[in-house]
Amino acid sequence: MKTKYGxxxxxxxxxxxxxxxTKGWAQRMKERAEEYGIRAEEYVSACPVCKSKQYISLVTVxxxxxVQCKKCAHxxxxxxxxxxxxNTFYRDSAEYAKQYTSExxxxxxxxxxxxxxxxxxxxxxxxxxxxxWLDVGSAVGDVLxxxxxxxxxxxxxxEASALSVKTGREVLxxxxxxxxxxxxxxxxKNEKFDVISFFGYLELITDPLKELRLAQGLLKKNGVLVIxxxxxxxxxxxxxxxxxxxxxxxxxxxPVIQQFTKQSACVALQKAGFxxxxxxxxxxxxxxxxKYLVLxxxxxxxxxxYSFLMDHTNEFQSVIDQEEYGDCFMMIAKxx
Ligand SMILES: [Zn+2]
Numbered sequence: 001m002k003t004k005y006g007x008x009x010x011x012x013x014x015x016x017x018x019x020x021x022t023k024g025w026a027q028r029m030k031e032r033a034e035e036y037g038i039r040a041e042e043y044v045s046a047c048p049v050c051k052s053k054q055y056i057s058l059v060t061v062x063x064x065x066x067v068q069c070k071k072c073a074h075x076x077x078x079x080x081x082x083x084x085x086x087n088t089f090y091r092d093s094a095e096y097a098k099q100y101t102s103e104x105x106x107x108x109x110x111x112x113x114x115x116x117x118x119x120x121x122x123x124x125x126x127x128x129x130x131x132x133w134l135d136v137g138s139a140v141g142d143v144l145x146x147x148x149x150x151x152x153x154x155x156x157x158x159e160a161s162a163l164s165v166k167t168g169r170e171v172l173x174x175x176x177x178x179x180x181x182x183x184x185x186x187x188x189k190n191e192k193f194d195v196i197s198f199f200g201y202l203e204l205i206t207d208p209l210k211e212l213r214l215a216q217g218l219l220k221k222n223g224v225l226v227i228x229x230x231x232x233x234x235x236x237x238x239x240x241x242x243x244x245x246x247x248x249x250x251x252x253x254x255p256v257i258q259q260f261t262k263q264s265a266c267v268a269l270q271k272a273g274f275x276x277x278x279x280x281x282x283x284x285x286x287x288x289x290x291k292y293l294v295l296x297x298x299x300x301x302x303x304x305x306y307s308f309l310m311d312h313t314n315e316f317q318s319v320i321d322q323e324e325y326g327d328c329f330m331m332i333a334k335x336x
């Protein structure tokens with residue numbers, strides 16, 4: 001498999017609201033998880049990817065037990081909200097859209113986060129005069145804007161959150177639709193796409209294999225599948241195992257009900273009729289580590305050590321990425 005490591009990033013440019021109040025953010029994430037924990041009544045006893053019932057305990061975050069499958073290394077929560085409850089959570093949740101509403105942060109995201117991801121994916125897509133791209137779980141649609149900056153490309157996004165759809169249509173002028181993937185597939189049976197992407201989506205749904213299989217049926221013969229997910233085997237996972245009481249991202253209940261690893265993503269893709277061909281590991285683990293220091297050490301954020309670490313995030317992160325311990329990855333796959 002073709003492999004790539006590292007992607008430079010400047011957290012200060014798009015995480016301003018979290019950096020300004022890290023303690024408050026962590027507290028809100030904890031309260032939200034505990035509030036929803038009471039309503040989570042669905043229990044999972046087998047790995048959502050390979051169906052094995054052999055797993056080991058990984059970490060407990062705000063009352064949710066995350067475990068790791070012994071067979072395929074997939075990470076999942078043994079307790080979760082039902083898919084219906086999750087759909088309501090996203091439809092009504094303003095939390096997700098809020099991070100993206102500042103136009104400056106949005107522009108930064110497109111240039112440095114979604115832009116490089118689309119460029120990477122495009123390098124594996126067969127050259128076409130007119131291309132169609134479907135992004136599932138598109139949030140405000142920054143991916144769509146990046147795709148449409150390539151000549152001849154048209155993109156559609158599907159998103160559950162009403163606020164994200166509104167922001168995307170009004171601010172970015174992209175075709176984001178408030179629709180579930182399975183409903184879209186049912187209504188557009190005869191449509192075929194050159195590319196289908198899932199960014200940070202599969203970890204939020206109860207049956208990722210089902211959605212991957214739907215994507216397989218909706219792709220053209222030479223079509224490309226792109227997934228971008230959090231990495232269950234990462235330095236951020238180690239941070240949470242060591243200090244679960246400060247969790248504010250990554251394995252975060254109630255939305256994150258599972259996490260892929262390189263191994264479990266390969267198993268899932270193969271089961272759904274794809275052949276994985278490229279893997280890119282990168283992440284924000286070192287920035288995450290710095291946030292933990294802010295929470296653990298009084299007045300740390302006022303020190304010159306903090307400024308030094310924040311100014312050299314990318315250099316420190318490269319050590320983590322080289323170990324394939326970056327908390328994000330992208331995988332490219334073709335129809336088998
Ligand atoms: Zn498994």
